[in-house]
Ligand SMILES: C[S@@+](CC[C@H](N)C(=O)[O-])C[C@H]1O[C@@H](n2cnc3c(N)ncnc32)[C@H](O)[C@@H]1O
């Protein structure tokens with residue numbers, strides 16, 4: 001099984017923390033949509049006939065697409081790929097795009113899951129982040145979507161914001177419960193190079209929270225999840241029963257995916273490919289019927305590292321049987337040798353035939369991975 005990702009690289013304005021590949025030149029949208037459609041056709045063989053289980057419109061801001069544009073893209077996918085019955089089809093949306101009119105129209109498409117970028121239910125946070133919606137608009141977008149029949153809704157929240165504390169973080173989490181949202185992606189704020197937040201931090205106009213505060217907000221998040229029936233199935237992802245993101249789970253289980261659009265990545269077990277991070281360059285290449293993507297063939301070491309990085313972050317952990325089948329006994333012994341200290345220090349737990357992060361291990365996941373992966377020569 002496999003997935004298709006469509007990158008919609010436009011935003012009405014840039015949020016002060018975000019360095020994703022996106023542009024405010026929305027006038028390029030019609031040309032881009034034509035190019036996306038054409039790329040889908042040109043790359044119809046990339047998945048080598050494998051069935052498509054999930055489709056994901058990510059961004060940028062996919063909710064800037066009209067319903068006609070969404071339908072045209074989906075029609076071509078269904079024309080050129082074998083899509084399973086009842087695929088998961090997600091659209092990332094900004095709350096202020098989700099008017100009742102838009103959601104009603106959206107419900108008539110095949111989109112059956114919404115991932116709404118709420119970030120915070122607190123107005124002062126939203127202003128600080130340069131979001132273009134209010135807390136009330138965020139709440140209304142969820143209620144409108146539910147009233148229109150969307151029953152698989154995810155939201156993104158950011159914690160560890162400057163000036164934040166456990167109390168206001170908990171306020172955000174409680175809103176999730178009262179709105180009966182099924183899935184949460186919760187990210188700790190990171191200061192990305194070139195963003196307004198990073199610039200303000202360097203100029204000491206904005207102060208990151210302390211490490212203790214970050215840890216206590218993350219602990220609060222884990223406690224909240226356990227109390228409210230949210231499974232913590234990946235470091236940043238929480239879902240009520242049956243509502244995991246199938247698309248992202250595909251990535252973590254190393255299934256194939258095709259990435260359409262500028263800056264999109266694709267993976268087919270043997271190689272990885274990525275499109276140019278430049279909208280005009282992308283459109284021009286597609287117009288000439290020559291998609292320009294760079295490809296890298298994965299070595300056994302790349303595959304090994306990929307396996308560890310993607311699986312350790314999930315609640316299923318590293319499947320030691322699958323690992324040995326793919327990489328052999330010697331590499332498994334090496335892995336267990338490297339993991340030994342972390343098991344002794346209770347950062348990793350060996351449970352049956354899996355290697356899992358413990359609650360304490362989650363905080364040092366990156367350090368553990370640095371130890372477990374193999375450096376390429
Ligand atoms: C690329 S955005 C797309 C979603 C949509 N455009 C929106 O903003 O609502 C995906 C998510 O990444 C998260 N994100 C982006 N930059 C981040 C940062 N520097 N720190 C923490 N989370 C970040 C936000 O939660 C955001 O919703």
Ligand code: SF4
Pocket residue numbers: 010011013014015018019020022059060061094117
């Ligand atoms: S967070 Fe979303 S809306 Fe904000 S700049 Fe990034 S992609 Fe655009």
